[in-house]
Amino acid sequence: MTERAGERRAREAMRSLGLWDGRAPLSLRLASTAAQTNLTYEARTGDRRLALRLPREVSVGAVDRACEEEAQALAFRIGIGVEPVAFDGASGVMATRWLDDAQPLAAQAFARDPALTAEAVALLRRLHASGARLPCALKPAAAIDSYLAGLRSDDRDAFWTPAVARAVARSLAEASGVAAPCHGDPVPANFLRSPRGLVLIDWEYAGMTDPAWDLGYIASEAALDDRAVEAMTAAYGDAMMTPRRVFAAMIAAAAVSALWTLLRLRSEPTAEMAAAFRIRSEKLHALAARAI
Secondary structure, X not given: OOHHHHHHHHHHHHHHOOOOOOOOOOEEEEOOOOOOOEEEEEEEEOOEEEEEEEEOOOOOOOOOHHHHHHHHHHHHHOOOEOOEEEEOOOOOOXXXXXXXXXXXXXXXXXXXXXXXXXXXXXXXXXXXXXXXXXXXXXXXXXXXXXXXXXXXXXXXXXXXXXXXXXXXXXXXXXXXXXXXXXXXXXXXXXXXXXXXXXXXXXXXXXXXXXXXXXXXXXXXXXXXXXXXXXXXXXXXXOOOOOHHHHHHHXXXXXXXXXXXXXXXXXXXXXXXXXXXXXXXXXXXHHHHHHHO
């Protein structure tokens, strides 16, 4: 999508959400990168400063927008998310209050900073222990099956080796604790850091599942070693959240992440996506080898 087309979509979205009348001045600044799932604009009109989220026209996997909206509202209520302003469940267009002193975490933030990882898992613990129930379930096994079904046979045969399939099947069986509300996609870019601490954004994949999923996803994305996973579980503060449980979730998370990236690569064959898939594929195969 061209810059002009993106801004046109953003203006139409602001109007459809009732946040702009088409006459007042409207300033738009693209705040997302090409690698991110959605387009995000900083939108200014009058005394309002908003984050406008537009789903990309090419996407991977289905999103339960009603569940996303409820998860976003829950996150704000318990103090771990940004304030929702408007949401269109049909299109997935959403506006939240802009945090002018917040920045997304860098890709290697958790790998480099154990204290930051501890802060992130403490934030997730507040979500998991909230006692709330979301109206949808996050099912890693179903996501993996769906993504595999969408692959070309040559991709599937080359990537989804018997060793990987066995390791993922075992990990899914082990990471099956009592379901709680989970973010589902806690990559560094979905954490904003401000002087007041971390907040979570982008709740598209939220749902009820084993809380180990969120920790395993962080550990997988950061390629944490055994010692770092032990420190993570200690920071989480629940004796039931063991390193073994998180390691199982790491494998499942790595599988979902790699498959999602491969499907996106096939629809958006860019060098950036190819590099991302190579990294995630190598990570999954390394984790599978450790599990043998």
